[in-house]
Amino acid sequence: MGELLVSLVQTDLVWEDKQANLRHLEAQLHLLKGKTQVVILPELFSTGFSMQTTSLAEPMEGPTVQWMRTMAQQLQLIITGSVMIEEGGQCFNRLLWVLPNGTLGQYDKRHLFAYAGEDRHYQKGKKRLIASVNGFRVNLQICYDLRFPVWARQQPKDGRPEYDLLVYVANWPARRRSAWMQLLQARAIENQCYVIGVNRIGEDGHQIYHSGDSMVIDPLGEVLFTQKDKACVHTITLRQEWIQKVRQQFPFLNDADGFELLV
Secondary structure, three states, rough: EEEOOOOOOOOOOOOOOOOHHHHHHHHHHHHHOOOOOEEEEOOOOOOOOOOHHHHOOOOOOOOOHHHHHHHHHHHOOOEEEEEEEEEOOOOEEEEEEOOOOOOEEEEEOOOOOHHHHHOOOOOOOOOOOOEOOOOOOEEEHHHHHHHHHHHHHHOOEEEEOOOEEEEEEOOOOOHHHHHHHHHHHHHHHHHHHHHEEEOOOEEEEOOEEEEEEEEEEEOOEEEEEEEEEEOEEEEEEHHHHHHHHHHHOOOOHHOOOOOOOOO
């Protein structure tokens, strides 16, 4: 069965300074050349969780997306993370899944964090993105989406689950770290999949502290990796064989309720 090498980049972000963030992340990415297949960056990795969309948002042809394409091509790996994107006069918190050949998938954050005013500056997405790599199907989501389990819930088709890995990129504050960690485990257990959450560390421009707590969780809810408060780059091997073994031994998804997402 297939294996997938995934690297999590947990880092501090320089507030609203794209050049500083991209320089730092580029150095981290070069260390991963030949050692991984997928690199996951935090939410809004080039700016931090800013509402300054008028001055900071870029078009899809802008420098940050081009940087992702260049890095993916040079290092021959997939890069994913979310970026502040302007399109058609609207702004999106957009996760990009960038392949080495320049092809990309995109997912616009569905659940906007109204508590911080995100809904006043960004438009919500209407479609999920499930990508594929090395026989793994990957459901890609962003931060606050984690609190809404129906958006992530498996919808098996022909007896086969939709995806094998659920990814959340985030700027999740330390004051709510307990919810972050427990909800990530819950998503893994209820969907019988690996779950990876990649969060930033450090203080943002509003003096809100982030403890990281990036995690890798297996389909039984067991924590395979987590790190609090420190910057780190962690690479882990995910195994398709283990997913299949768990689903065969505990065929709970067969008993799940059918439902339809209304967007």
